[in-house]
């Protein structure tokens with residue numbers, strides 16, 4: 481079976497189809513049958529398939545080694561029916577306006593569903609074959625308190641896991657139990673690499689896992705100190721949730737069915753702290769960067785690219801725009817976000833080796849105009865309580881410490897509040913939201929109604945999000961109140977226009 485240029489007809493992607501794909505679809509350039517599991521990844525969503533799994537595919541093509549990936553889901557969706565049926569193979573589309581580039585990724589050698597019980601995940605994570613565990617479990621997966629980074633001991637899953645170490649449910653609980661099994665069975669070192677957009681993600685992951693290990697009182701905490709590394713990493717590529725249209729695109733253009741297509745932009749970046757335990761896949765050979773300190777890269781990415789996305793998501797929903805690219809096509813929102821980033825965010829950044837921050841701002845804004853990436857504002861707005869600290873509140877704190885204005889950065893903070901307030905019954909449930917604090921904020925809105933000052937003060941008093949010193953800052957408070965008032969009004973864009981004119 482050689483390449484053929486005529487598309488295959490409607491067959492499902494799988495090992496047998498690999499030799500029959502249209503020649504324009506790039507295929508794994510190595511013998512998948514020889515791959516052995518070496519990396520486990522928790523959270524096989526669109527981002528992982530578009531990022532770490534692609535870097536690993538590149539690495540296998542360039543320098544074949546044992547680093548096959550085992551993909552584990554501990555939350556929905558089930559993987560068996562999708563990736564499992566396709567032998568781990570899936571199509572990664574790069575879309576840049578009118579361009580479509582297709583590639584089948586082969587680095588995932590096995591998928592494991594562990595939604596109902598931790599046992600299947602623990603079996604993989606404690607295996608001596610696995611020396612690297614990467615994860616994309618979303619910000620809230622770490623069960624930490626956003627404002628402090630400490631493990632949330634009141635989190636129901638953590639309460640459960642502390643009482644039931646054999647049957648953990650949370651990511652920190654599952655990892656602590658897996659490490660315990662490793663310690664007891666073979667003792668081989670392992671790196672746990674967070675790939676989520678939380679600040680100092682390695683340090684937070686280390687904190688939450690150690691906090692559980694400390695409470696086990698069986699030497700686990702000491703074993704972790706010498707055998708486990710928690711490097712921090714900055715990850716980047718815009719890869720929204722896959723839609724039916726994406727699946728249809730593959731079928732129509734390339735002639736085969738793939739229910740796990742993923743779509744991303746061309747840009748990608750991965751900066752990893754060079755601190756590993758055991759052997760490590762050499763992702764630095766294929767475009768990742770290993771550095772001593774990720775902090776400057778992480779600030780740059782979360783405050784600029786993610787800060788812009790979050791800002792456009794809240795102001796976008798309030799202004800009636802569906803996707804990021806629709807919001808940034810609006811001249812007012814484009815002006816607002818560019819001014820916010822250049823005037824207020826940029827001065828909070830540390831020097832970043834090899835990157836000009838102002839060029840990075842322009843590059844980031846250009847990425848957001850890509851109309852082929854259908855990134856819904858509601859998707860980005862999800863779990864804002866877990867995102868605004870690193871994207872907005874940390875740069876605000878930095879500016880306040882330097883005595884600088886925060887008039888622009890406060891607007892998306894008020895936008896996040898308005899977004900959750902307007903989802904309450906009192907505001908006729910303008911839209912459905914998903915955020916761990918949605919219920920609490922809806923209850924506040926139902927009780928208080930439209931009084932922006934009281935609303936803002938009550939929300940600012942949530943100390944898991946707003947550290948008390950920030951909440952008490954007069955300038956911040958005044959800006960958030962004015963922002964909430966303007967954004968809850970009948971014409972939120974008129975408020976944005978007024979701020980831009982000042």
Ligand code: CS2
Pocket residue numbers: 677715716717718719786789790859860861867
């Ligand atoms: C987005 C990110 O949904 C979100 O919170 O801001 O997923 C974003 O697209 C990625 O971090 C880009 O690297």
